[in-house]
Amino acid sequence: MPLRTRIPAVLLAAALAGVTLGPQPAQAATSRGVTIPAFYTPPAALPDANGTLIRTERLPLALSLPGITGTLPATATRIMYKSTxxxxxxxxxTGAYLEPAARWWGPGPRPLVVLAPGTMGQGDQCSTSLALQRGLIVGLEKNQTTVSIGYEVLAIYRLLARGIAVVQTDYPGLGTTDRLHTYVNRVDGGHAVLDAARAALALPKKSITASSAVGFYGYSQGGGAVAAAAELQPSYAPDVRLTATYAGAPPADLTEVMAAIDGSELVGALGWSVNGFFQSDPELRPLAERYLSAAGKAALADLSTACVGDAIFGYANKRSTGWTTSGQPLASLVEAEPRFRAFLDAQTIGTRKPAGVVRVATGVNDDLVPHAQARALATDWCGLGGHVVYAPVSLPKTGSPLLNHFGPLLSDQGAAVDWLRDRLAGRPASADC
Structure with a gap:
């Protein structure tokens, strides 16, 4: 059951006819009626070195103003880079680099923050770099609608206002039209974050330098990606000068997270997770399809091109028990299948000491990405000798898991950005371990 067609028609026809074609120009694609620019179609051959820029182009920002010396709050460049x-x-x-108009008032060269977006969805139209250009994305195709809002612009612009350069990653398969997005994959996300820093430093005509301090910022899916990147930096990218990481509401234990989101407004994220598992390990698909009902298979196919808005409108508060032949929830079936269990165990964050200082923030009433498993991550890192600052965010509990999760994103964002700025300016942070 293909989730979506990724092969351009000319290449598919040539393959069926046994014809070998030379290099083909990038072609625009569509997802739920939204045109994905040709920029997002990767070339057939990729460079060897991680972080190498593949292509760049000017990125007009949806929210910007003309300034005396340049665009306010930043001049943006769309990027495509190689990762593993x-x-x-x-x-x-793909992603975007934003050169701030504001001056950096701290010591040393202008620092760089890699922003890993929170959950955007799985359709290519959901990518953050496209949202930076278009703001609100709306589409309609074959009775499928799509709605996506670039909410990460709030954190990005806060960083820019403090004179900090920002590069955001779209993650593998989100925007790029050659594969499905591997949602919450620990290694894919962590590598994409680290290689985004390398790609930004390789850009010409920028104010950051090889001596610039580097920070990571992410909440929810992004919190997991930057947490994984902090763990992977010593072995995968020791050349990245990682100073500090803000990991908000990180999904460190996917087994607990999958159980928590079932029946919530964001139950669609279950479909994105399972679809991503299939992309990373195709042998998991036949195992899963033994348990999936026709409704479950249809939901996974539909969600493979959906954004957050689509998932909320189409699946909010439904339970995955309707997606299985036995009536059991997906999380139970995944945990019971040894191959799936091993795959999930390999996604656990908190088994390696993170580089630099890390601020782990989580809402004490977050029941979507459960508070307890995020707090456990901070505890595990402390046990490994990590430099960890734990920041519980106390907000009144509501009847909406989605609000319980996204409330801390907004209420803690200013403090998180200021904390990260202070670390990049060389001010020490006391650990809570």
Missing amino acids: DSNGGPVAV
């Missing part, structure tokens, strides 16, 4: 996926294979990743 969890199977050790090459992968093209």
Whole structure:
């Protein structure tokens, strides 16, 4: 059951006819009626070195103003760079670099923050770099609608206002049209974050330098990606000068997270997770399809091109028990199948000492990405000798898991950005371990 067609028609026809074609120009694609620019179609051959820029182009920002010396709050460049996926294979990743108009008032050269977006969805139209250009994305195709909002612009612009350069990653398969997005894959996300820093430093005509301090910022899916990157930096990218990481509401234990989101407004994220598992390990698909009902297979196919808005409108508060032949929830079936269990165990964050200082923030009433498993991550890192600052965020509990999760994102964002700025300016942070 293909989730979506990725092969351009000319290449598919040539393959069926046994004809070998030379290099083909990038082609625009569509997802739920939204045109994905040709920029997002990766070339057939990728460079060897991780972080190498594949292509760049000017990125007009949806929210910007003309300034005396340049665009306010930043001049943006769309980027595509090479990374390595969890199977050790090459992968093209897109994103955006934003050169701030504001001056950096701290010591040393202007610092760089890699922003890993929170959950955007799995359709290519959901990518953050596309949202930076278009703001609100709306589409309609074959009775499928799509709605996506670039909410990460709030954190990005806060960083820019403090004179900090920002590069955001779209993650593997989100935007790029050659594969499905491997949602919450620990290695894919961590590598994409680290290689985004390398790609930004390789850009010409920028104010950051090889001596710039580097920070990571992420909440929810992004919190997991930057947490994984902090763990992977010593072995995968020791050349990245990682100073500090803000990991908000990180999904460190996917087994607990999958159980928590079932029946919530964001139950669609279950489909994105399972679809991503299939992309990373195709042998998991036949195992899962023994348990999936026709409704479950249809939901996974539909969600493979959906954004957050689509998932909320189409699946909010439904339970995955309707997606299985036995009526059991997906999380129970995944945990009971040894191959799936091993895959999930390999996604656990908190088994390696993170580089630099890390601020782990989580809402004490977050029941979507459960508070307890995020707090456990901070405890595990402390046990490994990590430099960890733990920041519980206390907000009134509501009847909405989605609000319980996203409330801390907004209420803690200013403090998180200021904390990260202070670390990049060389001010020490006391650990809570």
